[in-house]
Amino acid sequence: MASGEKRVEIEKELSFGPVHPALIEPYRIRLFVNDEIVEDCELNINMAYRGIEKLFDGLPVERALLIAERVCGICSHVHAWNAVRVIEGGLSIVVPPRANYIRVLTNEMQRITSHLILFGHAFEVVGHETFAMRSFLLRESFMDLISYVGGNRVMPSVPIIGGVRPRADLTESLKRVILERVDEFEEKYKGYVTRIIEDPLVMSRLTGIGFLTKEDAVRFYATGPTGRASGWDYDVRTKMDEYKPFEFNVITDESCDTKARIVVRALEIFESLKIIRQVVKSLPEGPVVNQSWKAEEMDFTTAYLEAYRGELMHSYALDSHGRIRNYKIRTPTPTNLAAMEHACVGDHVTEAILTIASCDPCLTCCTRAEVVDSGRSRILSDFEIVQKYGWRK
Amino acid sequence: MNLKATSRKNAIHIMVAYTGGCNGCDIEIVNAVLSPRYDVEQYRVLLTWNPREADVLIVSGVVTWQMVEPLKKIYESIPEPKGVVAVGACAVNGNVYKNLVGDIGQNEEIWAPVETVIPVDVKVPGCAPRPEDVITGVVKALPKILEAP
Amino acid sequence: MDNLLFFPLLLIISSVVAAAVAILYSLVLPGIERKVQARIQQRIGPPILTPGFWSVLKFGYKRRIEPTAQIPGLYKSLVYFGVGIIVLIFLFSTPYWWAVLGWGSVLGIAGLLKLEEVLYVLMGSQSQSFLSAGMPVPDLAKGSKHVGIRREFVEQHSAERALKMMAIGSLPFYIALLVPFAMAKSGMISSVVAMQNPAYMLTSEWWSVPLPSNPVIFTLPGIIAALVYFVGYVMLLNEKPFSILKAKIDLIEGGVLEYASKLRAYYYLMRNMLMFALSSIFVTLFIGIPFDPFMPLMMLLNIALSLILPVMLATLVAFSPILTFRQIYPAAIGLSAFGILALVISLGV
Secondary structure, eight states, X not given: OOTTOOOOOOOXXXXXXXXXXXXXXXXXXXXXXXXXXXXXXXXXXXXGOOOHHHHHTTOBHHHHHHHXXXXXXXSHHHHHHHHHXXXXXXXXXXXXXXXXXXXXXXXXXXXXXXXXXXXXXXHHHHTOHHHHHHHHHHHHHHHHHHHHHHSSSSOOOOEETTEEOGGXXXXXXXXXXXXXXXXXXXXXXXXXXXXXXXXXXXXXXXTTOSOOOHHHHHHHTXXXXXXHTTTOOOOGGGGOGGGTTOOOOOOOOSSOSHHHHXXXXXXXXXXXXXHHHHHHHTOOOSOSBOOOOOOOOEEEEEEEEEOSSSEEEEXXXXXXXXXXXXXXXXXXXXXXXXXXXXXXXXXXXHHHHHHHHHXXXXXXXXXXXXXXXXXXXXXXXXXXXXXXXXXXX | OOHHHHHXXXXXXXXXXXOSSOSHHHHHHHHHHHOTTTOGGGGTEEEESOTTTOSEEEXXXXXXXXXXXXXXXXXXXXXXXXXXXXXXXXXXXXXXHHHSOOTTOSOTTXXXXXXXXXXXXXXXXXXXXXXXXXXHHXXXXXXXXXXXX | OOOTTTHHHHHHHHHHHHHHHHHHHXXXXXXXXXXXXXXXXXXXXXXXXXXXXXXXXXXXXXXXXXXXXXXXXXXXXXXXXXHHHHHHHHHHTSGGGTTSTTOSBHHHHHHHHHHHHHHHHHHHHHBOOTTTTTOOSOOOOTTOSSOSXXXXXXXXXXXXXXXXXXXXXXXXXXXXXXXXXXXXXXXXXXXXXXXXOHHHHXXXXXXXXXXXXXXXXXXXXXXXXXXXXXHHHHHHHTOTTSOGGGOHHHHTTGGGTXXXXXXXXXXXXXXXXXXXXXXXXXXXXXXXXXXXXXXXXXXXXXXXXXXXXXXXXXXXXXXXXXXXHHHHHHHHHHHHHHHHHHHHHHHHO
């Protein structure tokens, strides 16, 4: 290879998916490799396209929450919460502080389960079954807590417009259970993290691969733990009113590699535990839901929230009948995808898949059609696609 | 009971095919398989990712357009006798994506339920079903496999 | 053994008995392996017979389905070759074969093992599962950065990795295999056993259990070589941490992806049998207790001691990730160095 010249010749292409052990959701990885080294990567994510944004159009806003929660099964609470935050912001609905506390509590509990899924998945990809199983076992204690609060392990449906469901109100006994479980969990989890960090084989697999520099992270807008592992201390939680009463640190790591992305998430769980303790100990008394609101015409409103994988945006407008118009969701994964594709270049094939997994892709959230036209890319609305190409029937 | 049925009862290989749901069911299935709390292996159920090895296909999710052909192909690749378990409300009836639509009236992006694509033997409803339900579903698919020639 | 007239008859009977016992026993091993792993992972795990015995039987009862391969006939025959080769490897380590044409020697074992490794290359180049490149999804875009690039099936990639593993990965195993022969200053298994267990060569009663007087494993080069042999065993079996050629997370299962129903039963047999054969050879060469079908107690002792390597393997599998070539090359070279050290010491002794 000539000095400074980028090698462009590509020997072959390896493609995996959509049904494959390394992927927990339908997408397709196309790796362009020379021998075993990945030269370029292309992620095709449109296998999960369900046309969600279009479904919202014309639905009464209360019913739309049902769909919003089912945008993603791992971060169901964030989507439901952010959907209600839009209308609460747009129509200035006052949310009782107790409801906000409970929403934060559920959010942090689900953040822990989400990060533990990542560990389970990442260690499955590393090939270390024991750590993966330990992670899933640890996760169970928080799945139980979520089902105690919301009644379902996966879709707790805690937030409703103006507060939380009365069923999700915390009783004294539940508070005690949560504190006990959190203590128990923290002890076990510390041992788990120590064992990971002290395992030389696992660490040799994780370190030194999948570099994503801070400049690249900012350029691709890789938010969430992926960006924070590159030293970019961007966390929407620091700007949110709901998180004002609580004290927590934003974890960043300067080492920019796959290990950093795992470590950042591992340490974030401790911060989440801290927040959960604060919520339960300083839970204010009062009602949990404010029902004195009425759906009326609302201008296009946007709400941002720190989901478990990065910044999440929901925005919609309401027409004069209180029906939803122009629902737009931007999940963290589309921006993180570009970062993933960039980060896995130059690694071994097996490591490239680990890098992609360590960015925690959650592609079911949102997929869009995109027309790439001579270098300029443009996002088409569903209507335009239908007009131009017709239904794919 | 003859040797054939005994051997089939004692080693069941399951394969998971996710066809574009919300991930919740996938995680619960993986939970059922991987989490030591549920641990399907103690019920003689082993997880595989190769359709040639599988006996029971677990399908989750609404079937999106792009997943129709892969799903059919996976189903065809499984040697007889085989069973299909549709897990989750999406696979059983389309869940909110099919039944809660606004102005467009009909969601044309999805093929749910799974029955319209491949024959389904057992349906496990729930959004998302608990891991215990998934295990029960796999067990309910057994009689068909045991009795097959 | 002195009666030449009865020798072929005895050879055939001993081979049949040995093969039958070995195949039946090897079907229990994966269950034990899985159970040990499950216990380490704090769960109950499958019943002992499920992953081996019942799985093989079940695949035998499945309806035949044609594999997708470049030459299906060749692809199907490879697995029969595999079973044959491994049964032969095992038989060569049993006493009646030691006298046949010098097959019961280091050359017989190493040569056949090399053949077995080549099978993975052939399987990989033949199999064309739809799970990778053949998946019917629209993923080729006209505006893509890379157009018209050769698409490869994961099995072909597995074949390339198998070649690399053949060249480097299995080297430590063969060096460790040489050490007992070097200590006996002979290439024949019989002299290795005679060195460790002189009593065995003299007894002819079927009930006696002559124990080895000076096993190789209790000498300095022997213990080093035994450790290297163990790691080489893991590499030859393509188990974690050296399972790169059938790494589940990118190659799913590698070249054996397309084996279905009966062929998959044979593949299971082949793999389980290899696990047992190498373990039994270890006991024969390093401890000096051969698998003698006409001395049942000796045979049982060999079978019992053959559990050591699979249990160690299961523990290693539970505690280790998949290593990539970044780690495999240094590991293989380091282990080979250890093996050569053991070889040098043993030649000096």
